[in-house]
Amino acid sequence: MGKRIAVIGAGMGGLCAAIKAREAGHEVKIYEHADSVGGTWRANRYPGVACDVPAILYQFSFAPNPHWSHHYARGPEIHAYTRSLVDQFGLGEALHLNEGVVRAAWDAEARHWTVETEKGARATFDAIVPALGQLSRPQWPAIAGRETFAGTMFHAADWPEGIDLTGKRVGVIGSAASAVQLIPEVAKVAGHLTVFQRTPNWIVPRNDVAITPEAKALMATRMDVAMKLGAAQRAMIFDQADFLTWQAFQWTPEGRAAFTRAALDHLEAQVPDADLRAKLTPDYPVGCKRILICDDFYPALCRDNVTLVTGGVDTIEPGGVRTADGLVELDVMIFATGFETTEWNWSMEVVGTGGRTLREAWADGPEAYLGIMVTGFPNMFVLYGPNTNLGHNSISFMIEQQVAYMLRTLDALDAEDASAAEVTADGQARFQQRIEQLLAGTVWADPHCNSWYKAANGRIYQNWAGNCTDYAAATATVDREAVALT
Incomplete structure (x- = not known):
């Protein structure tokens, strides 16, 4: 049975969630505080802005783009790609631009979320999908004067x-x-x-190359062949990043x-x-x-x-x-001092069971099972959440796995005639313990290593502890020992 889902944020993650949820028969509304989709690719307009992941990876597998101008896509092109997804998948009617969410609260008795927007509108949903990103709040250094x-x-x-x-x-x-x-x-x-x-x-060469007009025209003319060749090339570049980088x-x-x-x-x-x-x-x-x-x-x-x-x-x-x-x-x-990444100060208030806010739950640092679910917040599916950032591959792949996991969980609710899915406190704790064990074997855990990946208390809240293939395996099924359906 289709669910009513509120997607909060219309960047890459939010658009992916909306597209795949609608395809699965769910009713979706997308709330975005800005006047356009695209997230970070809408906001960042500085000269030279580009993605440092090959374009063939930094796109969704279900929506290949034959029009990239270079091996590494420029920012305006990615913004255009996100806008094209709205038209390609008919998201216009579900999209609420200039209307961010200021508060979302779980009603344990009614078993739904009440969402309030900055325009004063209120609506209820079976599930919410915060897709607010990790790199959205500019960091200003504390320099006197x-x-x-x-x-x-x-x-x-x-x-x-x-x-x-x-x-x-x-x-x-x-x-x-x-x-x-x-x-x-x-x-x-x-x-x-x-x-x-x-x-x-540490800087390594990009060796970027332009894609010739002839190559783009060929791909546009024979999309069937282009998609097969593109899939093979994508797999090769993906494997190189996932197992070598x-x-x-x-x-x-x-x-x-x-x-x-x-x-x-x-x-x-x-x-x-x-x-x-x-x-x-x-x-x-x-x-x-x-x-x-x-x-x-x-x-x-x-x-x-x-x-x-x-x-x-x-x-x-x-x-x-x-x-x-x-x-x-x-x-x-x-x-050019980056973004605030360790405080996780979302632009909206989220209230879970017992009136506890997400800010309170994350007071000692953000934790989320698979980076997606948080104990005490039923039917909330976070995209690009804690410990899902990458240093070696494409976040678009991770987002697709997260969205697929959300849909599997919603299917499980229907299969068991349940209305709420929530990771248990024990399930989240066991996942977090395992993540920290794996992260201890990475360079980020080196005591001499300080970066935006690591909080002041030394914990690493941003990065996934393995490669993308591991993450796909971890999200492939709904582990009923960790996730309760009621």
Whole structure:
């Protein structure tokens, strides 16, 4: 029997959940606070924004796209892809843009969720699917004097429409994933660009290539053949990521050596100056932080109009950034400092059984069985939840497994004439214990490894502890020893 499902968030996860739930016969409403779908690919508009996962993996298996311009898709293309899913699968009637959810509460007696939106609307649903993502809340570093800067200042995740950096003295604070994409583009137009690097990153070559118009036309003409070839190529790239790239994080000697050598060779090939290479060489093991994939960051740092500062930022003043060497005068300051990832401060309140909120349940850190279900919150299925992030493969694959697991669980409710599915406290605790045991064997658990994957208490709340194949196996069935149906 079809269920009424509220999908909260219209990024990749929310769209996947809505598509597959509707195909399974459920009634779906999608609530999105923004004016467009796409999630992070709608929000991030900085120059050079792109995905660091091959496009053929960063799409849904049920919706291949023959129109990618490059092996690695650009941000606007992915945003266009998400918008095309709305049309392709007829989601328009279910989509509520400019209407985020502010509160969702479980009614134990009625056995349904009451959802309240920012427009004041209320509706009841059998299940909710929070698809709010992990990388959606910009992180601002605590640097004294930031509010005093007299120039233009913004976060890379909130790039101003139409801003012109031509000839300006620009400073970029940060040198990680978004920074290595936007810095080469800013360097082309800025009068002078100063990059403030706290910690260097391990970077391996992207070796990106454009997909020719002829190839795209061929794929569009013979979609049957293109889908077969695409599936084979996708499987090959998937296996390479899942079983070879994963070794860098599982911390095998072979994985460490291979990725360390690839990164060092890349650095030496692109940066001839020995002093600059030394500043760009990490002193922590490869894989500890996110391995970056980029071809043009190092060449940008070698430009005459670019300076790399590694001595740290003391304060921000009206005229620029104060370092140990003096004041760096700036007209524009860009914070490429990533996202808040360890606090899990959702933009809505979630109230489970007994009036306990999710914020209270996660006060000591977020935990979710398979990253999907939370004890005390029946019929709630989280997408891209705790311990489902990846460093080696595509999150779109993980999302498809999570959605499939949700649908299996809803089918199990019908099969047993039940109305509520909830992971037991013991089932969640056993899963969390196993995850932490597996994570202890990864590079992220190294006591000298500090990254956005790890919280201040040393626990790793973001990352899955194995490869994607392991996750597919873990979510393939509903374990009735862990999940209660009532």
